[in-house]
Amino acid sequence: MALIKCPECNEDISSDVFSCPKCGKMIRKPKRSFFGKIIKLAFILFNIFMILWVVLGMNAVAPKLQDGYNAGAHAIGTGLALGVIASIWVAGDIIIGVLVLLTRPKGR
Numbered sequence: 001m002a003l004i005k006c007p008e009c010n011e012d013i014s015s016d017v018f019s020c021p022k023c024g025k026m027i028r029k030p031k032r033s034f035f036g037k038i039i040k041l042a043f044i045l046f047n048i049f050m051i052l053w054v055v056l057g058m059n060a061v062a063p064k065l066q067d068g069y070n071a072g073a074h075a076i077g078t079g080l081a082l083g084v085i086a087s088i089w090v091a092g093d094i095i096i097g098v099l100v101l102l103t104r105p106k107g108r
Contacts, residue, residue, distance in 0.1 A: 029105075036103030043096045050089045057081065 002015045008025035064074040
């Protein structure tokens, strides 16, 4: 633990602090741990996967919805499938989002 000068107020402060206790100037930014980075990446990848799932699923069903034969049944099935996908998406975002929140960098 060395003493350094605050660039804002020239107060002697510890090199371990994230911000000056006198003026509040940010000295260094807290960093996310390795596990926290993995969780954040998982959150981003999960959302990308869910977007792709919805888009590719709708593209696969679109020709069947334009067909006059059984179009109503396909529309109902598509609506139910989108409801299930949305439920999985919300539940996954809540679970992974809480983990992202718990692994965020903490200032001292």
